[in-house]
Amino acid sequence: xxxxxxxxxxxxxxxxxxxxxxxxxxxxxxxxxxxxxxxxxxxxxxxxxxxxxxxxxxxxxxxxxxxxxxxxxxxxxxxxxxxxxxxxxxxxxxxxxxxxxxxxxxxxxxxxxxxxxxxxxxxxxxxxxxxxxxxxxxxxxxxxxxxxxxxxxxxxxxxxxxxxxxxxxxxxxxxxxxxxxxxxxxxxxxxxxxxxxxxxxxxxxxxx
Numbered sequence: 001x002x003x004x005x006x007x008x009x010x011x012x013x014x015x016x017x018x019x020x021x022x023x024x025x026x027x028x029x030x031x032x033x034x035x036x037x038x039x040x041x042x043x044x045x046x047x048x049x050x051x052x053x054x055x056x057x058x059x060x061x062x063x064x065x066x067x068x069x070x071x072x073x074x075x076x077x078x079x080x081x082x083x084x085x086x087x088x089x090x091x092x093x094x095x096x097x098x099x100x101x102x103x104x105x106x107x108x109x110x111x112x113x114x115x116x117x118x119x120x121x122x123x124x125x126x127x128x129x130x131x132x133x134x135x136x137x138x139x140x141x142x143x144x145x146x147x148x149x150x151x152x153x154x155x156x157x158x159x160x161x162x163x164x165x166x167x168x169x170x171x172x173x174x175x176x177x178x179x180x181x182x183x184x185x186x187x188x189x190x191x192x193x194x195x196x197x198x199x200x201x202x203x204x205x206x207x208x
Contacts, residue, residue, distance in 0.1 A: 001078060001097035004087050007056055009034045009049055012087060021099060023071030038068040040075070048080075052093050055082045065100075077101045131172045134165050141165065160201070 001021055004013035011034050014026040022029075022038070029037060039045040044066040051064045061082045067075045078097035085094045141162045148154045 003095040005034055005052060005093045006090060009052055039066055040069045055093055056084050056091055077104045134169050138165050
């Protein structure tokens with residue numbers, strides 16, 4: 001994307017590839033302020049305008065990077081190479097922008113994959129430690145069951161708690177093996193028994 005801008009960031013030249021990339025024709029943008037038309041982020045617009053002034057004052061180009069807003073509302077990420085030139089007797093800026101949108105997207109995807117891998121390792125460690133804690137809880141539940149031998153209501157509640165810890169134990173086991181292929185346990189079930197079981201789990205709430 002090749003542009004020629006004056007000191008006020010007014011567009012004096014807009015290349016054919018710039019037309020293809022942005023969706024604007026030269027007639028639509030020549031004579032317009034580049035920053036207000038193409039750069040949505042105010043800070044990036046200020047940085048681009050400052051770069052124009054610095055380069056025209058003789059400072060070296062900084063390889064500025066920013067996002068431009070295309071005609072269809074989409075955004076492209078560009079990195080710029082800028083240099084002062086004489087254009088029709090006026091000191092102007094020649095700006096050549098390289099589209100790095102795909103590169104930035106690939107970089108973000110790699111970073112996301114690295115973060116997910118780190119999270120996976122952390123969760124695996126948590127699952128291991130939680131499994132140990134659940135094992136201790138199950139041992140305490142089994143000892144408590146002996147103390148409540150003649151208390152059927154308390155024993156029923158204890159069995160529910162034990163079933164819940166067993167379920168958590170299986171879930172943590174699956175988390176530890178998250179990278180392995182998923183294996184489902186297939187079995188025939190009685191729908192009425194499942195419904196009755198679910199209803200009994202909620203009985204304490206609807207009776208209270």
